Amino acid sequence: MTLTTVLIVAAALIGIGLYGALSQQSFVMLMMGLELMLNGTLLAAIGFWSYGLGGAPEGQLMAIIVMAVMAVDMAVGFALIVAVYRKRQADVTESLTTLKN
């Protein structure tokens, strides 16, 4: 368990998350991809904190911020999903193509 390995694991999570974000049609699944990316980021933050920053509290704070981003994204994301679904009965990105060009 070194910083390198932790970061590689984080990289793997980010990679998978990105895959999900890019490949999923459903808004919800797409958001899961984003969450997974943030998950990796969270891991990286703590990894750095633990191995590279000598425990500087900024590392922990960073992790909290990552969590805040997750939470905020989730909350507003779901709200929007609800709104879109109610108005457009749409739950996948392909359903929203009025605005283009």
Next chain:
Amino acid sequence: MLFLLAIAPALGAAITFASDMRTRFGLATVSSGTTGVTLAVAIVAAGFGWTGAIGWSDQLRLTAALTPMAATMAILVPLIALPVLLYAAGHESERGLKRLIVLLLLFVGGMELLVVAADLLTLLIGWEIVGACSWALIGHDWRDPDNPRGGLYAFVTTRFGDLGLFLAAMAAFAGAGSFAYADLAGLPSPMIEMVAFGILVSAAAKSGQVPFSPWLFRAMAGPTSVSALLHAATMVAAGAYVLIRLHPVLHQEPAFAPAAIGIGLVTALAGGLVAALQPHAKKLLAASTSAHYGLMFVAVGAGYPLVALLHLVAHAGFKALLFLAAGIAGEKAGTYELDRMGFGRALPSVAALSALGALTLGGVPPLAGAWTKEEIVAVAGHRGLWLAAGVMLAGGLSAAYAARFQLMAFGRREAAGGSGPGRLEYCGVGLLAGFSLLLSALWYPAIHDAVATAFGAEIPSSTLAELIASLALVALGLLAGASLARTAPALGKVGTGAALSDWLGLPSAIRLGITRPFSRLATSAAWFDDAVFDAVPRLVAATGKGIASHASLSDTFVVDRGVRLAAAFGVWLARLGDTVGEFVTDGLPRGTAGIVGFGGAEARQLQTGLTHQYYALLGGGAALLVVVLIIVA
């Protein structure tokens, strides 16, 4: 002060224009008054040695001065103009008569300016004013589109010649920093050639020398009085005059003499031939004008400007006379075709006056024209026998067409009928005849010696052999002319004769070689301008107009444009091989426009409305950015 000489006729013109005078008599009064005043001013100016100067700026100064020869010319112009204007007032159609008179007066003014000029700038101003007036005068009866076309032809041809004068002025300034005649003396080498040949070219153009001669024919579209003035004392005379005036300068350039002699002799012979063949009374006279100015060129080239001047004076008298007579005949016949004339019975007095002119033209002693022509033979003889022979031959031709003109126009073919010319016309013709007759006094040695002394120049005497040979040729010419008039009245109307009579085919050569190619060039240029230079904005606009879908975009831009470009390229190559470079360089903006318009359509396609593609874009962009950043760092 001397500029008054030019201003006086212009002022007269302005007064006439401003007044509402319309009657023939009134116009005759005004015009004769104006020319009379001009004449008086000229005499006074010559007597008192007036000069003039107007400063435009530090570098541009208009100056005027009279040398004895210039003074002669300054007097000659109103002297000839006076009878011609009287005639015009009496003869020409009443419609637009006032305009005609005004323009003729302006014409005289321009000519006077040209005559008194003592620097190239002033000369050029007068020179071009004369040209512009000739345009307006030739096209005087503009209702027939042929007339203004004739004016156009005349103007453009002579303006081409004017470029020579421009060039001369430019070279003078570059070499001497001044335009004054006085400063031209010591010009360095490339400049003096440009001055000499520039002036020669413009003189040749004005005087209707080969290859510019055809414009004189087209100038015949103008009224008779215009032709008379044009040929005798103004426009055409200006060419020869300027050579005479600037002879001291021009002779610095050794190549000038052969060039002037060559042009003059060729024109004299060709003009004579053309005149001998011409079926059109005025064109016959016009060709003869070219020929006689050719003789003057020979004289100047040979180094005897005074001889040339004297011939100019003599020519002015008889040529104006003949034109006016021809005008009367033409008026009666309703045409200028010689074979439709023959008014010896109908207009006996005119015929008699005309005969005087024709004999002078033919060079029959003891008339003035004969003496001046023999003088030219003599000066040519100084240059070489062949030249003298050439001049003699020209004299023979002159005699031939003079005889032909007189016999056909005023032979006794038809009975009298209709009215004769009016008083004013008689007045004009008579005055001119008197003038011509008066000049015959030059035959008296005392008189011509006095003239020579007055001008401070030498008048060579011709050898007896030359005189005999020359007169023999004149006699032969007269006979030939007479016989032609009898046996071949329709000469020059059909076939080779017709082709030759139109300046030996020179006009069609000009048309085929210059006018038409130029007009084609202009059309191609206009096409090119629209099609290629304008490609940038047009394509942008075109894309905007009709092209919605991507497919049609590529179709129009790539396929259609390709075809169009290829076709355009072919045409262009065929027409103007030498400007291919421009085409290629212009492909760039054209292509740019295409790409921009294209890009506009394409860029919007990026915005698909599909979020996951935005994600791809964002991801890809981020990846690219990061990779570049890492690599660059």
Next chain:
Amino acid sequence: MPLGDILPEIAVLLTAVAVLLAATFLPRDRQAWCAWLALVGIAVSLLLCTMQVGSSRLTFSGVWALDGASTWARLMILATTAVALGLSPDWVKTDRRHGEFYAVLLFSCLGAMALAGASDLMQVVMGALLSSVTGYTLAAYHRDWGTSVEAGMKYFLVGALANTVMVTGVVLMLGMAGTTDFAKMETALGAGASAPLLMLGFGLVVVGLAFKLGAVPAHAWMPDVAEAAPVPAAAFLTVAPKIGAAIALARLVDLFPTDAFAIRPVIAVLSVLTMTLGNLAALWQDDVRRLIGWSSVSQSGYALMAVTVVGLTEQAIPALLFFLLGYAAANLAAFAVVGHLRGRTDRRDYAGLAATRPVAATILVLSFLSLVGIPPLAGFVGKLELFVATIEGGYAWLAIVAIANTVASLFYYLRVIGPLSFGKAEGSQPQILGRWSSACMTIGGASIVVLGLAAGTLLALFQTASLLPVTAS
């Protein structure tokens, strides 16, 4: 805790809370009062912010920069918010809960202000996040209008990814530089170490800020929001976050020494891509709001020109500030006109407007010409400053590209101006929204002209505007 240093923000926050409460308790027909309340709050905040002009220090342990750039940017954001607020009541009055609209607008304003003043990467993240979540809400506020929710959703999706990317970048930078505090980072970066992971982190942060800025590659939301969000929200969202993000990005770029890191060329390329894409996409646009959206993308590209030369020339910050100011004025005026004309947006519908609604037409023309950069309007001075800065900073080629883009942009603005001025109106006189939109429109139009003519005074002020922690050398 130096609360005094964030008094303007506190004022906005308190107002937002008050508006929120008022929206809950006020009867439906009085909800518009919330707008006036919000305006009062903004006015107070503007006043407080004005009092900060001239200060140049870091506060809150280096998290918050009270420098010229921040102060002026926040003033602009507040003014933008005020205009958006003025446009709002008439626009959203059919909405049963429009009271909250103003509150969200105020929160969003707060987010943009946080970005502008942030002097710590974590604060940048928080500012971006606050600005984003409120932005999504604003864009999707017309819940009964299909395209509005679509725009909000798309805004959210792009934003969520961009914010995720940015957070990742911040984590990496934190790990490599050991801090997120700009002042400390500057020292760390001054050493000149350019580890791949650090650059990676920086790149990701740039992408995150590009989202707020509406720049490539995260620009996709801008035209959608401009077209479909409520017009006041569109006006606000195309302007305010951009101001904040531009300042934040400039601050970040400024940390890097000018010689050791080749990041400025990369920003320059981003600038080129952004302006070119924006202009090209706008070229054949027939929907005026969308056209403004794309033009906003291209304007972000111009703004990035100034960011490119930050640290290379003293003119960079004045140029950025004035350009943003001019852009804000023109864009707000344009949206105000659109709003005033009740959202009229088809290019062809504008035909003959010069005859039927001369004032609105004049202001729209003025704002478009200002966006092109026609003197003596505000946009011209902005662009002039940009050109001066880029040429002085050694990026003359960037200025040339910008010029080519400006020419292209004129084309599409004229595609609106042409029919508007020369076309024949069809149908009756266009109906308008109300007096408040008219006032906003007039203020916008006047400010375009006045800012241009009074540029000297403002530029003299901007000239002294510092950018902490590094002051332009």
Next chain:
Amino acid sequence: MGLIDDAAFLLLSTVAILSGWRVFATDSMVRASFLLMMSFIAVGLIMLLLAAPYIGLATVFMMAVEMMVMALFMVMFMMNPAGLNPMMMVHQHQLAIGAGVFAFVGLTAAVLFTDLPDDRVDPGAPVVHDLGVELLGNSMLIFETAGVTLLATMVGAVVLSSRSGRFGAADEGSRPPGLEVGGEPAGRQPVQGGGGHHHHH
């Protein structure tokens, strides 16, 4: 200690990655969200290993709650009642795989090529206390901003998602003003007037 830690890390990271991958390989949303939760919990446990007790636990709890909400959401709103039907909806799959792999490889490469800092946390350090000091001290402003953000998020989320408000249906009339008073608003509209359609296999 080291060995156990390493083994635990290996195990947990395997779980985190595998379950993360399975999120997108399962055909039920509910399952997907539980898998995601698993991944989070694994990461949280790794954090505990990394001596970040507070953050680790916070992650575990927060994510547990969040995933519950997510699962609930899917049951409540989505087209897939109960969220239990098999489903698999992907687009630009190849590209997405490529992007994922690229991101992983790229990040890994960057990590490997970077001279990583080495400054371990003191195992005995009062890390939670430090965090508290940081939050209420140096980074006070950040923390406050986060608070405001959460407040704003709540407001926004409520506005957007609430079905009814004080004055009846919450979204009634929530649309742009008409181009003419009382008329339809200007601009493009969804082709089917708002109807989306579902992409079932």
Next chain:
Amino acid sequence: MLTLSILIPIAGALVLAISPKLAEAQARFAAIIVSAVPLLLLVIVWIGFDTSPSAPAFQSVAEAPWIPTLGVAWRVGVDGIALALSLMTALLFIAAVTWPADTMGRTRQYYAWFLFLEGVSLGLFLTLDLLIFYVFFDLSLVGMYFLIGRWGHGDAKAAALKFFVYTLAGSLAILLAIIALALSHDPLTFDMRTLIADQPLSAGAGASLVLLGFLLGFAIKTPLVPFHTWLPPAHVDAPGPASAILAGVLLKMGTYGIVRIPMSMMSETFARWALPIGILALVSILWGALVAFAQKNLKRRIAYTSVNHMGYTVLGIAAAGAFTAKGSTAARDLALTGAVTEMVAHGLITGSLFLIAGAFWQRAQSYDLDNYGGLARIAPKLTAATVLATFASFGLPALAGFVAEFQIFTGTFAVYPWLAALGLLGILITAALFLVMVQSLFFGDLPPQRAHFPDLRGPEIWVVSVLLFLVVLIGIWPAWLLDLIGAGTRALIEGG
């Protein structure tokens, strides 16, 4: 005084634009009065202008700060060149405003735009600040864009758009060059006098690039071939008075710009590039004439002759700027004086020609030469005016064009003999093409549909008479003008 002559028309335009109660006739009358004010003021300046060699180059100078941080200020002042051009401009605007026009029911706006354009154009000639120069340069595009687009005919919108986009590209190139030039001076300043005195950018590739920027911009505006294609449509579709202003005033901005900026402020670099510029000018002369010759459309024909004439101007400028090359000071002075005289002369002559062309459109809605003929019968005044104007245009002596062109050619010949000699062909071709035009309009048979073609009348006669009177006056006695212009060129040539 100068400031007032800029601001009064602009203020007048504003007032006109926002006073809805004004009747058409009142608006027109007011516009005429306001447009005349600058001429009055400028004549006063002229009276006080000292043309003696010891006088300062720029006179009536005034200054007020605008953007001090950039060294930008409202600076006005005139030398002989600027004063001559601004006098011509002011006069031409009165003519254009007085010319009776079809205002399509929007009279106030029409005259407002004209007044606006007048202020802007005068501003360009009167300012001594590079940036203000650019401001007015750009604003002139805006004014003309609206005039063409709103009151033009045919495909006016497209023509206006093309005009605006094309020339804006040029003006932005100028802006960049201006900035680069100003930045090269330490401290940063846009003061023309300082930049002329200090010649901050004297050598190197950078200087050439800056010069290129200026030249590109001015070549588009002038326009020189091959940047001229915006001109014909803009002219054809513009209303007559707008065309007159476009040709008479706006084109001069390009040539004036070349003289005022690159030639004065970076004379060394300009001298190095003088020959290519001269060649470009020669190409414009010949190409403009050639293409004009083939045009069947009256206005297009005149438009292309503008390309030709501006070619003369640029040729003269190029020769005047080639100071390190051969050629005496006197010759270069002559060339520059000629170039400036050509600007004034062309303004008056082509201004009249376009006004006349506008009269044709108003009467018969056609510019096609084939649709006309024999008009001399029923419109003698029109005929006389046109003939005089065309003669002046192709450089007939005793008319203004000759004075200008003669000086240009003579001056240029001493520097670049070949360019001048070849350029002479231009005056031949233009003569031919104008005479053909006159011929097909006025001579020959009158087409029946033109039987009721009215002659010039009322204000038209006055306007054309005044313009053509000046053309004749300059042709016969140009000393007053050359003295004024010479004061400017002398300072430039001998000072440089």
